[in-house]
Structure formats: structure tokens, C-alpha cells
Amino acid sequence: xxxxxxxxxxxxxxxxxxxxxxxxxxxxxxxxxxxxxxxxxxxxxxxxxxxxxxxxxxxxxxxxxxxxxxxxxxxxxxxxxxxxxxxxxxxxxxxxxxxxxxxxxxxxxxxxxxxxxxxxxxxxxxxxxxxxxxxxxxxxxxxxxxxxxxxxxxxxxxxxxxxxxxxxxxxxxxxxxxxxxxxxxxxxxxxxxxxxxxxxxxxxxxxxxxxxxxxxxxxxxxxxxx
Amino acid sequence: xxxxxxxxxxxxxxxxxxxxxxxxxxxxxxxxxxxxxxxxxxxxxxxxxxxxxxxxxxxxxxxxxxxxxxxxxxxxxxxxxxxxxxxxxxxxxxxxxxxxxxxxxxxxxxxxxxxxxxxxxxxxxxxxxxxxxxxxxxxxxxxxxxxxxxxxxxxxxxxxxxxxxxxxxxxxxxxxxxxxxxxxxxxxxxxxxxxxxxxxxxxxxxxxxxxxxxxxxxxxxxxxxxxxxxxxxxxxxxxx
Numbered sequence: 001x002x003x004x005x006x007x008x009x010x011x012x013x014x015x016x017x018x019x020x021x022x023x024x025x026x027x028x029x030x031x032x033x034x035x036x037x038x039x040x041x042x043x044x045x046x047x048x049x050x051x052x053x054x055x056x057x058x059x060x061x062x063x064x065x066x067x068x069x070x071x072x073x074x075x076x077x078x079x080x081x082x083x084x085x086x087x088x089x090x091x092x093x094x095x096x097x098x099x100x101x102x103x104x105x106x107x108x109x110x111x112x113x114x115x116x117x118x119x120x121x122x123x124x125x126x127x128x129x130x131x132x133x134x135x136x137x138x139x140x141x142x143x144x145x146x147x148x149x150x151x152x153x154x155x156x157x158x159x160x161x162x163x164x165x166x167x168x169x170x171x172x173x174x175x176x177x178x179x180x181x182x183x184x185x186x187x188x189x190x191x192x193x194x195x196x197x198x199x200x201x202x203x204x205x206x207x208x209x210x211x212x213x214x215x216x217x218x219x220x221x222x223x224x225x226x
Numbered sequence: 227x228x229x230x231x232x233x234x235x236x237x238x239x240x241x242x243x244x245x246x247x248x249x250x251x252x253x254x255x256x257x258x259x260x261x262x263x264x265x266x267x268x269x270x271x272x273x274x275x276x277x278x279x280x281x282x283x284x285x286x287x288x289x290x291x292x293x294x295x296x297x298x299x300x301x302x303x304x305x306x307x308x309x310x311x312x313x314x315x316x317x318x319x320x321x322x323x324x325x326x327x328x329x330x331x332x333x334x335x336x337x338x339x340x341x342x343x344x345x346x347x348x349x350x351x352x353x354x355x356x357x358x359x360x361x362x363x364x365x366x367x368x369x370x371x372x373x374x375x376x377x378x379x380x381x382x383x384x385x386x387x388x389x390x391x392x393x394x395x396x397x398x399x400x401x402x403x404x405x406x407x408x409x410x411x412x413x414x415x416x417x418x419x420x421x422x423x424x425x426x427x428x429x430x431x432x433x434x435x436x437x438x439x440x441x442x443x444x445x446x447x448x449x450x451x452x453x454x455x456x457x458x459x460x461x462x463x464x465x466x
Contacts (some may be wrong), residue, residue: 003316010313014304078277079357082294083317130450 050128051190065143233282261417287365299354
């Protein structure tokens with residue numbers, strides 16, 4: 001599984017497809033750096049940025065995961081599956097998750113430095129890092145579910161990726177919020193200070209991981225059944 | 227290895243590509259898969275290799291290590307042949323020095339440092355063959371392995387496959403050009419009419435029967451001679 005993940009990572013980096021999400025991360029960073037926290041409530045604003053970074057990371061990471069998995073030609077995907085058997089789907093997810101951690105770190109690190117400089121409590125900063133690591137999981141899965149192995153049409157897959165990201169956000173506003181990733185919950189808490197942000201993290205983590213466990217198991221089972 | 231009443235279609239309500247396929251694939255045999263274009267030869271090979279699951283029937287006793295060389299090796303990958311094969315060796319958990327051995331045997335050592343997208347069709351085909359041969363598979367499935375190969379490799383491949391079969395590897399080959407026709411111990415499967423029958427040879431299919439041959443003359447207009455010969459070859463007959 002590790003060997004296939006390395007093969008996919010190597011192919012993704014050599015193909016330069018990684019530049020697409022990196023450019024997106026760079027553009028988002030420009031917004032955060034030019035509109036950095038200031039004034040008497042700078043620390044609270046910085047904690048709000050932790051929540052925003054995680055929300056911005058979600059669609060970018062889903063896109064990156066889709067791009068990584070689509071780098072492998074269809075016939076090669078068959079050959080790789082033959083080489084590693086049922087571990088092919090988990091290997092792809094692992095490779096995509098690692099890329100997303102790197103993208104998340106690139107996006108969060110400057111924001112964390114800003115936060116530390118304005119006096120954000122260490123607990124809130126750790127919660128921001130943990131949230132980034134968490135969000136990369138469902139984002140990777142959304143990207144995997146919209147990859148060419150699942151949705152052959154590129155136009156449809158982009159529509160599902162963008163629509164899925166929007167739906168995940170919108171569902172969090174209504175009574176069906178238990179069905180989705182609690183993006184609205186963490187955004188709301190992050191903009192209400194460090195204490196609120198750290199206190200919602202366990203619930204956010206549990207719901208995110210449950211959502212990821214269900215979608216991840218279905219994705220892996222799909223790969224084995226084919 | 228055995229296929230029992232196997233049926234396959236690509237979409238849930240689509241047409242059956244293969245139906246009621248029951249064949250034995252004995253260990254250590256070379257089995258040539260023939261049939262007209264679009265009959266389902268490549269689909270049969272993918273089912274046997276385990277790349278697709280049949281909707282009906284069962285595939286049993288497949289050897290644990292399977293090598294598969296596709297009809298068109300995917301060259302749209304950002305690696306040199308050597309880097310690609312090193313990744314394959316790592317995935318298969320086998321020593322990378324086997325790459326050099328197989329490259330030497332298929333006379334393509336200088337190609338190892340060429341990027342995959344820059345390889346000619348025949349050279350790419352050799353890389354496809356090496357990746358299938360590297361893990362020393364118990365089942366080797368080759369989809370049109372002779373297409374695009376140079377004359378020397380075309381000539382050497384039947385002997386190489388015979389050697390593998392002698393060590394117990396079951397070798398399945400779809401072959402339009404009938405490059406295996408001169409091998410004495412080749413079993414044949416004919417794919418036609420959405421099903422598969424053991425057509426000629428020994429050891430394939432139920433019964434393992436010896437088949438008698440009869441020479442017939444077929445008279446056709448001269449312009450149709452080449453096409454008729456090709457059609458007969460594709461259907462598994464020997465035509466000269």
C-alpha cells in the first residue's frame with residue numbers, strides 16, 4: 001500500500017498537477033496576509049482565521065485529491081490494483097491525504113504565526129492545527145468520490161465536487177446538520193473566541209470522523225467489489 | 227483455474243458481453259484466445275486476470291500472483307521506463323534488479339532511461355510486457371502481446387512463453403496475428419457469440435480431447451483473399 005501511495009505521489013508531483021491547488025492556496029493566503037488580525041480584538045480575530053482556513057481548505061483539498069487520483073491513467077489503475085489488490089483504494093486515499101496535509105500546512109502556518117504574534121492561546125492554536133488535520137480527511141474523500149474512477153465524465157465530476165462542497169456548507173445551516181460536516185459549527189465558534197473554538201472541537205471531530213468513516217468505508221468497498 | 231457459468235456486462239441493463247462461460251485453464255499451459263473483433267476477448271482476459279468481477283458465475287483457483295499486459299500500455303505517465311518499473315517492483319515487493327534482466331531478455335535496455343510518453347508503440351509494449359513478467363506470475367495474461375513488436379522480439383516471445391509455462395505459469399494470450407500457431411502445445415479458446423468454447427488443441431475445456439484436423443479449400447475472389455484469410459485466422463483457424 002505504501003509503495004502504491006508513493007507511486008501516485010511521485011506521479012502527481014512529476015506531472016506538476018500539484019501546482020493547481022498550490023496556486024489556489026497562494027491566492028487564499030494573500031487574502032489572509034493582507035487582511036491580518038489587528039486592533040484590540042486581534043487575538044479573537046486570529047482564532048476566527050483558524051476556522052476560516054479550515055473552511056477554505058475543504059474545497060481546495062477535495063480538488064487536489066481528485067487531481068492526484070486522476071493523474072493515474074485508467075489502465076494503469078487496473079495494473080496497480082493487480083499489484084496491490086484490495087489495498088489500492090486505501091493507498092490512493094493515503095497519498096491524497098498526505099498532499100492535503102502539506103497544502104493545509106502551507107495555508108495554516110502563516111496564519112498560526114500571525115495568531116501567535118497577537119497572543120492567541122496555545123490551546124486554540126493546537127485546536128486550529130487539529131481542525132486542519134481533521135478537515136483534510138472528508139475533503140480527501142469528497143475528492144476521491146468525484147475522481148474519474150467513480151465519475152467518468154469530467155464535467156459531471158466537477159459539478160459534483162463544487163455542488164458537494166456547497167451542499168456540505170448549506171446543510172449545516174438547517175435541521176439536517178447532523179448529516180454533514182459541521183463546518184458552520186466550527187466557523188461560528190471560531191468567531192466567538194478561543195474558548196468557544198476549543199470547546200466545540202471534540203464534537204466537531206466526532207461528527208467529521210463519523211462522516212468520514214461512512215464515506216471512506218463505502219469508497220473502499222466500492223474499489224474491492226469492482 | 228476455472229470459470230463456471232461466468233456472465234459479464236459493463237452496465238447493469240446493458241447487453242451481455244459474455245454469457246455462460248465455463249472453461250478450465252490448466253496450470254502450466256499456453257492458451258491462445260482467438261475470435262473476431264469485438265467478440266469480448268479483452269473482456270475475457272480482464273475477467274480471468276481479476277480486473278473485472280463477473281455479474282454471474284464464479285472464477286475459482288486463480289493463482290495469487292497475476293501479471294497482465296494490456297493491449298495498449300498507458301504511456302501518459304511522467305516517468306522514465308526505469309523509474310516506472312522500479313515503482314512496479316516496489317509495489318510487487320520484488321528486487322529491482324529483475325528489471326535489468328527482463329530488459330536484456332526483451333532487448334530494450336537502452337529504452338530504460340527514456341520517458342514513457344516518448345516511447346514508440348513497440349517499445350511501450352515491451353515495458354508493458356516487463357511489468358507483467360517482473361513478479362514471476364502464476365497466471366500471465368497478455369492482450370495482443372505481438373502487436374507493434376520488432377521481428378526479433380516477435381520471434382523470441384513464443385520461446386519465452388514456453389519456458390514460463392514449463393515452470394508452471396498459466397499463460398493466456400490473445401493474438402490476432404496467430405504468432406503462436408507453430409507452438410506444438412497450445413490450447414485455444416474461441417470467443418464468439420458472447421461465449422467461449424475450447425476450439426482446438428489439447429488440455430483446454432471440459433474433456434481435454436484431442437482434435438482431428440481436416441484441410442479444406444476455400445475459393446474466393448482475389449481481392450477478398452487477404453480479408454478472408456484474416457477472418458479465418460481471427461476465428462481460430464489456421465489459414466495460409
